[in-house]
Amino acid sequence: MPAISVTAPARLHLGFLDLNGALGRRYGSIGLAVDGPVTRVRITPAQSWTFEGAERERAEKIARRFAAFAGITTSPLSVEVREAIPAHAGLGSGTQLALAIGTSILRLAQRDVPIPALGEVVERGARSAIGIAAFQTGGFIVDGGRGPSEGAPPVVSRLPFPDAWRILLVLDPRETGVHGEKETTAFKALPAFPDALAGHLCRLTLMRLLPGLAEQDLAEFGAALSEIQSVVGSHFAAAQGGSPWSSPAVGRLVNRLGTLGAMGLGQTSWGPTGFAFVDSEAAAQRLYSSLVEEAKAEGLQMRIVRGRNAGAEIQVS
DSSP: OOOEEEEEEEEEEEEEEESSOTTSOBEEEEEEEEEEEEEEEEEEEOSSOEEEETTHHHHHHHHHHHHHHHTOTTSOEEEEEEEOOOTTSSSOHHHHHHHHHHHHHHHHTTOOOOHHHHHHHTTOOSSOOHHHHHHHTOSEEEEOOBOSSSSOOOEEEEEOOOSSOEEEEEEOTTOOOOOHHHHHHHHHHSOOOOHHHHHHHHHHIIIIIHHHHHTTOHHHHHHHHHHHHHHHHHHHGGGGTTSSOSSHHHHHHHHHHHHTTOEEEEEOTTOSOEEEEESSHHHHHHHHHHHHHHHHHTTOEEEEEOBOOSOOEEEEO
16 A cells, blocks of 8 residues: 655644634634645554654644544554654644544555544544645635534635745744633633624725735735734733733744844744744845844744645655
8 A cells, every 4th residue: 555645734723713703603814824834744554553753642643643534553654754843832733633634544555534523533623724724725714603603714816926926924932822721711701893894804804904915015005914913912911811912022022023123923822832924035034134143042933934825735656
């Protein structure tokens, strides 16, 4: 039997649209697949189950669950995670690892299962379809929120991200974002979200953010995204120690990027990773050079990434 190798992209969760839910759908997410960091998985048939590389414990739980789903529990596999997106950093590590392993195992079992259905096996996509869509198609994604269906929210918009634009990521390796049971508890404890504010976010998305992206107008796109982030960040501040940033150091550096010309400032998911957009590689390199030493002094890391307009890479060897 062949070996299956999958490279899955990280994703940025750029904000929610409707935390009110009065129309019957809740959440609604904006997101973007990016070309780094990535998760790389290689799975091969073996004499006994083996797990190597990063995220071994997490990978084993996922692999055994998919093996049971595929009906191949008596066919051992070697699971190697050659590279992993940092866990609980707001980059979608859990979803990408699960889909990479699940896709590989289902290919080996010669079963054709839609990507969203794979996410349901490991309870991914409960609130957002951004990670699933990043794996499946890449690009800039908006989903329509969770409705009465048990499945992941439907993707209602997918646009290509401009090739020239870049994103500066600011990472804090000392911190982790809210996740697991703490995340579930945090969502339940959030105050009621005003209906009018949800409407404003939807209008910003449809009438400024997406047109700005379609016309490659970074100023329009960035202004809309910064406002969406400000509104959503303020709502989630109570669950993050009173700040819209789970890492205040990241917030300070992202705001410094803004003073130097970057646009579309914010935090992905629960953080701690922050982001800022610029219109070219040259602009990204200039800002990186200006602030990388300041970042190091704060214990932070900076990274320049591109939007990714394709889904995961799958190779059979």
